[in-house]
Amino acid sequence: xxxxxxxxxxxxxxxxxxxxxxxxxxxxxxxxxxxxxxxxxxxxxxxxxxxxxxxxxxxxxxxxxxxxxxxxxxxxxxxxxxxxxxxxxxxxxxxxxxxxxxxxxxxxxxxxxxxxxxxxxxxxxxxxxxxxxxxxxxxxxxxxxxxxxxxxxxxxxxxxxxxxxxxxxxxxxxxxxx
Amino acid sequence: xxxxxxxxxxxxxxxxxxxxxxxxxxxxxxxxxxxxxxxxxxxxxxxxxxxxxxxxxxxxxxxxxxxxxxxxxxxxxxxxxxxxxxxxxxxxxxxxxxxxxxxxxxxxxxxxxxxxxxxxxxxxxxxxxxxxxxxxxxxxxxxxxxxxxxxxxxxxxxxxxxxxxxxxxxxxxxxxxx
DNA sequence: CGATCGGTTGATATGAATCAACGTGCGTGG
DNA sequence: CCACGCACGTTGATTCATATCAACCGATCG
Numbered sequence: 001x002x003x004x005x006x007x008x009x010x011x012x013x014x015x016x017x018x019x020x021x022x023x024x025x026x027x028x029x030x031x032x033x034x035x036x037x038x039x040x041x042x043x044x045x046x047x048x049x050x051x052x053x054x055x056x057x058x059x060x061x062x063x064x065x066x067x068x069x070x071x072x073x074x075x076x077x078x079x080x081x082x083x084x085x086x087x088x089x090x091x092x093x094x095x096x097x098x099x100x101x102x103x104x105x106x107x108x109x110x111x112x113x114x115x116x117x118x119x120x121x122x123x124x125x126x127x128x129x130x131x132x133x134x135x136x137x138x139x140x141x142x143x144x145x146x147x148x149x150x151x152x153x154x155x156x157x158x159x160x161x162x163x164x165x166x167x168x169x170x171x172x173x174x175x176x177x178x
Numbered sequence: 179x180x181x182x183x184x185x186x187x188x189x190x191x192x193x194x195x196x197x198x199x200x201x202x203x204x205x206x207x208x209x210x211x212x213x214x215x216x217x218x219x220x221x222x223x224x225x226x227x228x229x230x231x232x233x234x235x236x237x238x239x240x241x242x243x244x245x246x247x248x249x250x251x252x253x254x255x256x257x258x259x260x261x262x263x264x265x266x267x268x269x270x271x272x273x274x275x276x277x278x279x280x281x282x283x284x285x286x287x288x289x290x291x292x293x294x295x296x297x298x299x300x301x302x303x304x305x306x307x308x309x310x311x312x313x314x315x316x317x318x319x320x321x322x323x324x325x326x327x328x329x330x331x332x333x334x335x336x337x338x339x340x341x342x343x344x345x346x347x348x349x350x351x352x353x354x355x356x
Numbered sequence: 357c358g359a360t361c362g363g364t365t366g367a368t369a370t371g372a373a374t375c376a377a378c379g380t381g382c383g384t385g386g
Numbered sequence: 387c388c389a390c391g392c393a394c395g396t397t398g399a400t401t402c403a404t405a406t407c408a409a410c411c412g413a414t415c416g
Contacts, residue, residue, distance in 0.1 A: 017272040033257045079211045085263040086199050092270035093315030094195045137271030
């Protein structure tokens with residue numbers, strides 16, 4: 001379980017293309033799948049300094065069978081992971097670059113907000129534009145253009161690893177969240 | 179659980195865009211998530227005539243806690259669903275139309291082959307080109323062009339709800355599976 | 357001080373979308 | 387039994403979103 005920092009789960013293709021499959025924040029399991037099978041199947045990549053905790057696979061399985069609440073909590077975690085994957089599929093399949101980026105920002109800041117106190121909509125945001133590109137199936141050049149546009153429209157501020165949302169309403173409209 | 183036929187799990191966007199999130203074949207659970215929560219969250223759509231079986235949510239949960247093998251089998255199902263979702267994310271994020279279509283064909287025929295006897299690499303394949311487009315984030319027009327190209331190259335035959343793979347080797351190369 | 361990394365910007369290329377017309381098979385109602 | 391409409395696919399012309407290539411900038415770091 002990740003206790004501190006940011007981690008990506010990634011797939012690296014033969015020819016250098018990279019796809020980030022999910023972003024882990026403090027409190028997330030590295031992989032619910034890893035609890036059952038030895039192989040991680042994809043690799044992980046730390047974006048920041050990181051702290052994490054280990055569990056014994058068999059202990060956890062035993063505890064889940066013994067304790068129904070833990071079992072349900074774990075099922076809930078799996079369901080959330082799945083929902084996030086579905087959302088990403090929809091983004092990649094059917095939304096354009098502006099929508100994708102607006103949604104990614106809102107999705108991540110939402111998750112950060114669940115974990116830490118946020119003041120004045122200013123979030124720690126260590127993703128590079130290149131990372132956003134590799135989540136969203138775009139190039140970093142294009143991400144830069146869209147972000148610049150958002151910035152010029154006064155929607156966000158984004159520098160030095162921090163992101164501030166100036167107009168959440170308009171950003172949500174751009175992402176078709178309304 | 180689906181017993182016979184083909185079903186899509188889909189997301190329908192406000193403006194008519196559709197994204198198919200997964201394709202269910204005989205033996206698949208409609209949603210591993212549905213076992214824990216009431217809401218299906220997305221909708222399902224039958225592509226063919228269909229037969230299915232129902233389980234009582236609570237019976238199944240009880241059985242899983244009581245029977246470790248069932249528990250593991252279920253975990254395995256979840257893991258497979260997850261892997262398929264990851265693959266789709268990689269396709270949508272980082273592969274072009276030819277790769278996507280070649281991979282979809284190989285993925286589906288592989289799954290069909292696990293379930294039925296296949297003669298002369300000829301598979302039942304009720305997907306319309308429009309459905310493939312909605313899985314792969316393309317338009318049906320573009321799918322048509324690529325399929326026509328595959329056909330002219332002698333890679334596949336595809337008509338009347340059947341698909342035959344003439345040159346699996348070359349198709350796999352196109353999909354970067356080799 | 358040079359090297360490297362992340363980001364910006366412009367010019368150009370390209371894959372896929374869009375628009376449009378047409379064909380063909382099929383089911384259905386008259 | 388025919389005529390019509392509809393679903394699905396094909397094909398061509400054109401447009402558009404995003405990629406690619408390239409130059410450059412500022413910050414950071416050894």
